[in-house]
Amino acid sequence: MKKYAENYSISEMMAAVCSLQLSNDDVAFVGVGIPLMAGAVAAATHAPEVTIVYEGGGVGARSRRMPWTISDTPTTDNALVASTMNRIFSDQQRGYITVGIIGGAEIDKFGNLNTTAIFGKGGSYDHPQVRLPGSGGANDIASSCQRTVIVMRLQKGKFVNKIDFITSPGFLSGPGAREKAGLLGGGPSAVVTDRGLFKFDAETKEMYLDAIYPGMTVEQIKEYIDWDLKVSPHLYEMEPPTEEQIEVMHTLDPMGTVLGSKSLKGGIQPFDVYYEALKKSYQSRTLSL
Amino acid sequence: MKKYAENYSISEMMAAVCSLQLSNDDVAFVGVGIPLMAGAVAAATHAPEVTIVYEGGGVGARSRRMPWTISDTPTTDNALVASTMNRIFSDQQRGYITVGIIGGAEIDKFGNLNTTAIFGKGGSYDHPQVRLPGSGGANDIASSCQRTVIVMRLQKGKFVNKIDFITSPGFLSGPGAREKAGLLGGGPSAVVTDRGLFKFDAETKEMYLDAIYPGMTVEQIKEYIDWDLKVSPHLYEMEPPTEEQIEVMHTLDPMGTVLGSKSLKGGIQPFDVYYEALKKSYQSRTLSL
């Protein structure tokens, strides 16, 4: 029987929900942060046969450590393949990658994502209010992956009617637009947020609320969304993470580097604490190859 | 002091002349037959630093055995690189390969080569009198190599005014034609035959006789050539192969597989003879890696 975790953070809930988007048959492209953790959790729990693919060139790694980026050294520990970035993306354009998990800073109702720049008042691409990292591989994943899962926190002004810059295409302007643009991939299938799970209507391609997290209300979600959000007639409450899922996360991410609950973002960790924490984490895991 | 060989075959002379087209600075693409032997002889004698590149993906092999095709297993023995065909040709298109040595069945005065089909009377590409192997990599080498060296025996009806099919471009219709066609490589620099060495005029791009082999006359060469062959005002007689060159050839090709002097083309060799000859050949060579 499933045992639900009693204590968990919202990031952990997001990683758990996100991991459930992956199955044994998936060849999954995972991005930095929660997507990375979701892939690792899926592989360690319900989808041991899932093949995780990293942009840097790693396929099917088995490691006692968790990658912090899409091309760290753990991405090829005991891997099936250690190859090039170009090869992985070409394989994706060919259609081999079944699912990609990506994040965004701004999103619209058709699942188009902005990770390039927030223009702000009177701003422009060349002179934005906030410069963001850029596409990385997100545009390519959104363009050519069989389906994409988007991970984003619900924040005011992020779920908007019109994003400043389409970095990664969702359904563009709606039904038929991806095909017309010449895109190969299937487009977004879900948006995992910190309050609920969204899906896309098969006809209208519009994002709708599919499920809410324990204790949330639809109103608490709608207040973050600029457009008139549709809600599934079959709306349900999602299960919390299991103890097993949370344990995997704590083992893989002892310092909260990925999920940020004990994030390094705040301060500088003493090197010895870092060294000991990693040593302990490695020793706590055994691999079967 | 150089010691010239007293006995040598015409194929051996051709391989020796061809090998002298290579220097230590060359990254050389060599094709099947005499070109392969020329590369091996150059590396074993005057150009130990020449880098031999094979179409199958091998670069800089050091082997006790000689490849019989452009992708045999010896092409990667102790090699610097064992890669893909596509990579090698892409490197060539990029400009890294300084010289390519190729053969042909028909040639015209601008060094255009046919290895696709001899149409014959009333024949066509689809219904030729003689079907030949096709381009293989020759078109690519002729298109993009910094310079090409052509190896062909002088035979009646092979050095013609118009070839049936341009498989591999020489200077096409003459000065400026390669550039106009969009080709990157420099075109042919020499034609090594069984009676003399030909080069190309820098202005007219026309093939001319540059040197003749010992004992040959210009007339003995002209009789094989359909157009009015020009002869260098500095025509000279070439040196015969050295003892060293011939020894290398005999060691590397104990059964005459490549140079055909004791060619397998005639009959079936007993397996045990084959096995013993190769064993002996391997044992006669030591490698420095």
Place this chain on the structure above:
Amino acid sequence: MKDKRMTLKEAVSKYTWDGCSLNIGSICAREPMAVAHEIIRQGRKNITLITDTTSDPAELMVAAGCFSRIEAAYIWIGVVGQGYNIRRAVEEGIPNYIEIEPYSNYTAGLRLMAGAMGLPFLPTKSLLGSDIITHNPRIKVIDDPYGSGPIALVPAANPDTTFIHVQRSDMAGNCQIWGMMGNDDFASRACKNVIITCEEVVPTSEIRKIPNMTVIPEYAVSAVVELPFGCHPLSVTGCYWMDNPFRQGFIQASRTRDGVMAWLDEWVYQVEDHGQYLDKVGRDRLAKLQELEQDNCMIPEIISRTREEM
């Protein structure tokens, strides 16, 4: 890990059919001879062969009448002989006429590369000015929109099926290739069905020791067939060297149509399967071919361990 192993008979039966398009992996070394025998035994016809260069297996299948069309750079048997069978087919229509769409090795590879990348075409500076373009309407020369002048486009190839012989694969199809690789990295991704034949099926843990050597990933592979000496009389890097006297026998026989039919009868039609073929060649002879190769090259041993394990 998915177990995709099957017999050669099953793989050929399932993944080839009359009228299919077929690629054959590698060049000279690692060309899948046993596969050619089995396709001939199963009597496939009207196949379109899409390849860069193919030697002995193509000649055999041409002789057996498997092909109606070839899109390739080079079909021949080099050095030791010539392509008597391809000549008879194109020049005389025996046993059937074969249409050949010409390419060069690079551009035939670019077609597989385009197919492998999910692209409709790739550009190249090969072919320009040649009659390969004149006689191949699918090659388009355009004016480079970036200003470099004429540039040729070659169409993607996505053949129905390829057979690629490698030194080792796990049962899911993660393949490591030693020595030259031809265009197998792209061929394996261009084709819809990818059948790996291999000298040895190894545990996945062996693959994981050196993941940089994995050329073909499991997600591109449909089936895996363990087939030691599957390329005889051709060679496999680190495994066995060419059996040229044997090839000579085939070439000699190929001088006449009757000769090659008798050869096919003896070595293919009257042979049950690859195991029987190897018995007929002689296990002792195979061991000597292995010795000739391994005197010069063996697949290295990979000692992979972590600091803790040292």
Place this chain on the structure above:
Amino acid sequence: MKDKRMTLKEAVSKYTWDGCSLNIGSICAREPMAVAHEIIRQGRKNITLITDTTSDPAELMVAAGCFSRIEAAYIWIGVVGQGYNIRRAVEEGIPNYIEIEPYSNYTAGLRLMAGAMGLPFLPTKSLLGSDIITHNPRIKVIDDPYGSGPIALVPAANPDTTFIHVQRSDMAGNCQIWGMMGNDDFASRACKNVIITCEEVVPTSEIRKIPNMTVIPEYAVSAVVELPFGCHPLSVTGCYWMDNPFRQGFIQASRTRDGVMAWLDEWVYQVEDHGQYLDKVGRDRLAKLQELEQDNCMIPEIISRTREEM
């Protein structure tokens, strides 16, 4: 075998200049940090950075005012922080404004691939419908002449110089890379000057033991610099793991312009060379980073021999 070894100071002095275009190899792991320090020390300005994704070295060089233009998919420091310096440059022009021509990782890689192939462009089905095209006039969308609809073309990139850090190279520049390879196979061929920095210069005989692992051939390489721990605080597969606390120090400092200038002063301008930098980091600390990596991954030992040698 040509000996192309030189010091980092010599290589940066010879192969970079004000106004040059620069590529930086790999992604996260193997990004050449020591190179970034030396370029900053030599005071290079107005560089155009052409890359796919670059993290810490780009942030450092942005802070030091090396770049006037960036053509890239992603410039940031992921997970542990954010790109304070790139933000300040683009949003506020501090220390100088940087123009960014946007790409995605795949298409930035395709640009290097086109450059590496001697082609003026490559096609892709990425970017279509996105504003990357709107804001990048050099990406052209054409109608596929083979009928697949719209297709994007990206222009080749042939930067003046690249620095690629690898685990091992011989003195002529034959490089073997372990673990993920990013786009280094193409970057090394796209750039006019290729400078290899490596953990270890090995004898060529070591390279010859496993030629399938050679990613960069000598004919593409201009210079080789032996530079152990050349990527600290980033990681190198099989050699050392990331020093995140150190990176935190840089990111914390980067929150303010004064902070990052003090950091650069302490860790770059006041440091003579890479050896002194490593002393300052602490040899003991480096040994622990090595341990953390090698607890999980070491470069395997390759036992290569022929049958006769067994």
